[in-house]
Amino acid sequence: MCLAIPARIIELEADKAVVDAMGNRFKAKTTLLPEAKLGDLVLVHAGFAISLVDEEEAKKTWQLIAEINEFMDTQNRVSG
């Protein structure tokens, strides 16, 4: 549950963003990261951007998430 997902902000209106992570698009809020801009890569945790992140780090984390998801699928459960 502590896992944060790197994602790119592709739409932003006030603190409501649409982000893209590994081709998945979802809503996120930037309330906790007021400096976030369109096009930034951010770490999204439980629906909120919590920090900026660089490209290289994002790629590494995506890879790890893919693996953990695989793990969780085998456990057949949804994660927060």
Added chain:
Amino acid sequence: MLDRINKAQRDIDAACEILGRQINIMEVCGTHTVSIFRNGIRSILPSNLKLLSGPGCPVCVTGQGYIDAVLQLADRDDCLIATYGDMIRVPGKDGSLEIKQAKANIKIVLSSEDALQLAKDNPDKTVVFVAVGFETTAPATSVVVKEAAAGSVENFCILSGHKLVVPAMRALLSEKNHNINAFLCPGHVSAIIGYGAFAEIVEDFSRPCVVAGFEPVQIIEGLCEICRQLSAGKAELKSMYFAVVTEKGNIAAQQIIDECFEPVDGYWRGLGEIQKSTLKLKDKYAQFDAFRRFSISEEPSEEIKGCRCGEVLCGLIEPPECGLFGRDCTPQEPVGPCMVSSEGACAAWFKYGREKRRKL
């Protein structure tokens, strides 16, 4: 990449040889636990270096009394329970949310915003958000509490079980029989609180605290830094997760936590009551506090019979030392929360513990 791993591994070996004694490093983050197992990191470490999985999985550390309080609310017909998926299978005195799900008043949400939306969509019910997690999720809860207050969403409330990591680390080190020489500190919690938050552990207890990312190379380099410090007789604060973690952390997130919550004494599984370790809504948000709204409290409750999660979380035993592990307790039929959560130490041991090291 392999060069870096090999170098760190050589340095770890050298430092542990100089040390010549058993050393134990505790990770306090469920995602570290999974990554360590997934990548077979334990198997490449020298025999006198042991990794302990500490209280880093929010579902696992949540006290039995809190789970029972959630289940009690789930029995009410006027409530809708909104919870992160991880909590759904945790067993309480009287079943689990999953078992009660048949009543259709339990909804899995991916964010606190979804919980608030649920309240707006169901004006005839009171939505109770099961607000668990460390400093990473607490700001997300704070945002919606403020939104609910601003928008007068009166049928929304939260049951705060939010926990703070640093008080738990202090509690562990204050136990007389603890065996922790250093901490590998959590990455994403540190993104919020800043690595500076661990300075008090280094100063008060002389234990190295190193923040690392989640990649195998980052974890191994973090362990290497700790071994280097220990072999030099030092205890220092260091972050190696440069891409994400700063010394001061996310100030906006810290401010919003402070605005909504105050730290109070609270129960942790295995660790018991820890001073100022749990977040309670401030009086000005009392109407959104499910504990106060329904006059319930988190009673210290007996832990599940035979389950040794408490000792696992304190690093006192490894999961296979629990008599139920692998036979009576499996991820398919978990007995305790450390097997329920995919970030739990028991689940990680079950899945990866007996596998050979994978290629890094």
